[in-house]
Amino acid sequence: MNLNERKFEELMNKMTFDDKPDHCHRDKLEQELLAAFAQRQWQQERQSRQNGVWRAIMQNKQMRLAAVAAIVVITGMAGIQFLTGTNAYAQVVQEIRNARTVVFTILSQSNNGNGETIKTDMAYKEPGHLRTSTVDGYICIGDFTGSKIMSIVPQGGYSIGDLNSLKATPGNPGPFASIEAMKNLPAKADAKLGAKEIDGIDCEGYRVTQGDLTSIIWLDAKTGDLVQVEHKYTSAPGMNTIIKNIKFDVELEDSLFSMTPPAGSKPMAVEMKSDAALQTEETFVAWLGWWANGNTDETFPPIVAGTEMAKVCMDMAKQGKLKGSSWEKVNPQQMYNAMLFVALLPREESKWRYAGNGVKINTPNTPIFWYRPAGSQTYRVIYADLTVREMTEDQLPK
């Protein structure tokens, strides 16, 4: 220290200012830090677990299809934790963060709004167990930690798949585009909506828009409990999802997630192969034609993607609508390829839309599906006569 600095130091030392730390503040801050420290540790553990589960999901296309709806819900609900701004939110956030199990019902309206709404019950249990079940008894159990999936059909059959047998397409989030959007929800809701009564409960709504996806979260106005979550897609009006009956930390028996087939059930020899070269528009068009020509109504399927496809097939077979009258006659591999073609289209980028529900094959001038291929400025539009035309956005059906 030179002379000038020493003089300054002496001068500074003469200054009197109450700089004695206050132990009360120090102790209070200590408690805050310990809480933040614990919260941070918990978040990291949870993130680590979620990343593990996420990787397992993303590595498998078969699982992508089987779990799309469920994962949308789970991730969507996890996404709610990013919403803040009111005490009610804070409570919901805390509840979600602390939840070890979640059960809910998802209502999928996967077409233009004039089709069947499919109801599926979901149960999730940490660290990575998922069970979906329909009222008709179609069950899908995913063990994300063990990378196994088991499908059980009410006819007494089951199939178990190895999630590691298939590889994902790098860089294509496919049906998870909306999930990624949910994972990146902004810190605050865009808007607080008005009141609405849902199932006799007075609710307050909050809206968050993230790219193509708009989430509307309804909380009980009195208790602040999460009542309902709605997902809507701008580019696909009518393809909505509603999540209801949401409960956290309910007791869920391990047996619900057991990968042991039900007693008396028989294995179904359904082996899917994933081949990107076959997941093409051509395959999809061929499958649409096969479907329409293969059912007694000669109509296109009510939906073209999602876990509900198996149930739709089964129902049609049950009703005798499938020519050949047996669900075994369904070509699962072709259906799988066609569904993957749709499921792996990034929803926001491709803006795909299906409008074929109830439309008869060869109905003139009737578009049933359109999408924008990656990197293209124009759209591919598939018509009911199975021709495909190129169109600009303003030429698309309204």
Add this chain to the structure above:
Amino acid sequence: MIARNLQIDYENRMMNVSEVSGFQFEPDQMTQAKSDPGAFTRLYLRHYDAIFRYCAHRLFDRTAAEDITSEVFLKMVENFQTFDGNEKQFRNWLYRIATNAVNDHIRKTTRRSTILTWVGWGSSNSNVNETVAADESQDNQTVMKKALLMLKPDEQAIVTMRFFENLKHEEIAEVVGTSASTVRSRLSRAMEKLRKHISSAQIEGQEVTI
């Protein structure tokens, strides 16, 4: 509680003593502090006083200093898992966070003008019943505080770390992310500015003449 405070004060004093030969937390203890709340608390308590004092000397406002100190340590918790270094580097890291936080505080709240007003107001009000001599002494301190607060935030940070916290040029350099020679020249410029501010104040008795 008193016993605990005495213990903490003792440990902090020991830490200051230990600064001569190095810091007490070994690398494995730093790692332990990332997962062990007890070790984390010990680390926090060992550095709380220094960070509070630094903030207080930057702002001359106890309340604001406590707020900034809270902000600094909460930010530390947020990023502690990614911190990789020894305890000395940890201390310098805290100073860096604190420097940024104080500078932000000054910028965001146009604190400089507010502080200047407060310093003048605070000293005159707090000495209503004191003697004239004490008033004069207080006036000199007020001039000094004002002079410090007239400096640019980064200059003020260097001056505070050098003269109040007794950090070496090299340590300050690490905190502000520059070289020791740059710190020396900035310090020199800051002292020259202080000298001018003080001279222009024309304090009676020239107690603050340098």
